[in-house]
Amino acid sequence: MTVCQTVYDDLNASRGVGADAIALRDSLGNVLRDLCRSESLGSARWQTLAAIDEVGRECSIENWDGYGAQPVKADVLREARRFARALPPDFPLPNVGADPDGEISFDWDFAPRRAFSVSISGAGRLSYAGLFDQDRIHGTESFRTAAPPFIIMSVRRLLFTLH
Secondary structure (H helix, E strand, O other): OOHHHHHEEEEEOOOOHHHHHHHHHHHHHHHHHHHHOOHHHHHHHHHHHHHHHHHHHOOOOOOOOOOOOOOOOOHHHHHHHHHHHHHHOOOOOOOEOOOOOOOOEEEEEEEEEEEEEEEEEOOOOOEEEEEEEEEEEEEEEOOOOOHHHHHHHHHHHHOOOOO
């Protein structure tokens, strides 16, 4: 099931009754349909959200990798979705995966020795690491609602130095 279908299903499961509830549900459904069809606004974000959901399904049990990996928990998935939604609309798609410690990772790998990774803990903390030819960076940033500017700047640094 796609992310769009999941949201449509949630919207249609609304318990609201009456003319106002029906009008609101119809309006929200139209907006959602347009976003899901939009290449510029919807496609990349929905693809990332779908990848998060897939990782959640595949890595939700103890030892999902056969080497003792921790399961990805619901709070990590929620925070990963919030982080994906907080990224700018024109942002490049990350590769989404799970780390053995149960965190979700967003990885941007543009060329040899040009990569950036963000791990999402579910506790309002983002760990990052980047490789820019010979330069390396790593650290942590707090995450509440907006994507930390340093993380956005770092991924864009990879993009703009490729050309």
